[in-house]
Every structure is written in structure tokens, then in C-alpha cells.
Amino acid sequence: QITLKESGPTLVKPTQTLTLTCTFSGFSLSTSGMGVGWIRQPPGKALEWLALIYWNDDKPYSPSLKSRLTITKDTSKNQVVLQMTNMDPQDTATYFCVHLAKYLGNTFDVWGQGTMVTVS
Amino acid sequence: QSALTQPASVSGSPGQSLTISCTGTNSDIGWYNYVSWYQQLPGKAPKYIIYEVSNRPSGVSDRFSGSKSDNTASLTISGLQAGDEADYYCCSYTRNATLVFGSGTTVTV
Numbered sequence: 206q207i208t209l210k211e212s213g214p215t216l217v218k219p220t221q222t223l224t225l226t227c228t229f230s231g232f233s234l235s236t237s238g239m240g241v242g243w244i245r246q247p248p249g250k251a252l253e254w255l256a257l258i259y260w261n262d263d264k265p266y267s268p269s270l271k272s273r274l275t276i277t278k279d280t281s282k283n284q285v286v287l288q289m290t291n292m293d294p295q296d297t298a299t300y301f302c303v304h305l306a307k308y309l310g311n312t313f314d315v316w317g318q319g320t321m322v323t324v325s
Numbered sequence: 326q327s328a329l330t331q332p333a334s335v336s337g338s339p340g341q342s343l344t345i346s347c348t349g350t351n352s353d354i355g356w357y358n359y360v361s362w363y364q365q366l367p368g369k370a371p372k373y374i375i376y377e378v379s380n381r382p383s384g385v386s387d388r389f390s391g392s393k394s395d396n397t398a399s400l401t402i403s404g405l406q407a408g409d410e411a412d413y414y415c416c417s418y419t420r421n422a423t424l425v426f427g428s429g430t431t432v433t434v
Contacts, residue, residue, distance in 0.1 A: 253426060
């Protein structure tokens with residue numbers, strides 16, 4: 206059974222860098238076809254895909270946020286870390302960590318519970 | 326990349342069918358059959374209900390079905406139930422190896 210859990214600060218100040226950690230279990234990010242990503246959702250708004258990291262270390266980013274994002278993995282710890290620089294109040298959102306299955310047509314098949322981050 | 330276009334809201338009566346459209350471009354929806362749909366119940370994380378345009382994962386009701394024509398994907402919910410009230414999002418893999426979500430649709434029964 207795959208599970209993912211997000212951790213990080215609930216409150217950050219404008220211009221600071223946000224660091225979120227996703228700790229997962231039930232799969233290895235060194236296994237072919239596996240990926241872990243981040244998706245966010247501002248209060249009352251739509252989902253927005255941010256970044257992915259694959260088993261082979263490919264790292265696609267959202268074109269609109271690419272300059273501010275860095276995603277890394279620590280396979281030995283089963284963790285993925287997302288950093289977002291220069292935080293703004295408009296970045297206030299719930300941030301979800303997700304498992305991506307390439308064998309399901311690049312579908313986000315398992316989601317973490319999400320962590321709410323407020324920028325103020 | 327711009328968000329895929331979905332109607333903001335759709336409604337139907339119990340037992341009826343309704344369809345949610347998701348319009349993109351030939352660089353995302355029209356590029357390949359990597360379209361997925363997600364259901365988000367109030368206060369919950371989203372859950373995938375359709376993958377690769379029209380496939381249902383085990384455990385998802387066969388009242389949910391997906392299709393695609395050119396640059397538009399669709400999700401149909403038949404035999405509407407009160408428990409189907411939720412927000413629904415489409416998502417597509419793109420030609421640039423990125424992903425893009427739809428703008429979301431609120432379903433009211």
C-alpha cells in the first residue's frame with residue numbers, strides 16, 4: 206500500500222523560501238516507472254501541478270514556476286523535497302504530494318493528505 | 326501552458342446523466358491518450374477515477390466513464406447520486422513532458 210505524507214512550515218513570510226518534504230512508503234523511487242510530484246490548491250481554487258521527479262532523476266517543472274522550484278529525492282530515506290523561492294501571499298495554498306504511475310498513463314494514483322501553507 | 330478549460334459548474338437530478346467537458350490543445354489532450362480525471366469531495370484530497378482517457382481503476386463505479394475527441398476530453402456520470410456531489414478535475418500529460426490540470430467543475434445533484 207502506497208502512502209505519502211507532506212511536512213513543512215504552515216506559515217512563511219513573503220520573500221522567504223518554502224521547503225516541503227514528502228515522506229512515502231510502499232514503493233521505491235529507484236524502481237522504473239515511479240514518480241513523485243507536487244500539486245497545490247489555493248483556497249477555493251483549482252489544482253495546479255508544480256513539479257515531478259522520476260526514478261531516473263528526470264525533473265519536469267511547471268513552466269510558469271520553473272525559475273522558483275527545485276525538486277530533489279533521497280531514495281535511501283524515501284523522501285522527496287520541494288523548494289519554492291521568493292514566496293508571495295498568492296502562493297498560499299494546500300500543497301499535495303502525489304505518486305505518479307507511468308504505467309497508468311502518467312496518472313496521480315495516490316495523494317497525500319495535503320499541508321496548508323500560508324504566506325503572510 | 327494554460328489550464329485546460331472546464332465548465333465552472335454542472336447540475337443534474339438524481340438518476341440523470343451529466344457530462345463534463347475538458348478542452349485543451351493539440352499539445353496536450355490532442356497529443357496523446359494520457360488524460361485522467363479526479364474527484365475531490367469537500368475537504369478531501371482528490372482521488373483518481375479515470376486514467377488514459379477511459380479506463381476506470383478498480384473500485385470506481387462503472388457509472389463514471391471517459392472519452393475523448395480531438396482536443397476535448399469528457400467525463401460522464403450516469404445514474405447521478407447525491408454522493409457524486411464534488412469538484413472534478415481533468416489532467417493531461419503534454420507534448421513537453423509536463424502536466425496540466427483543468428479549471429475544475431463543481432457538480433451539484
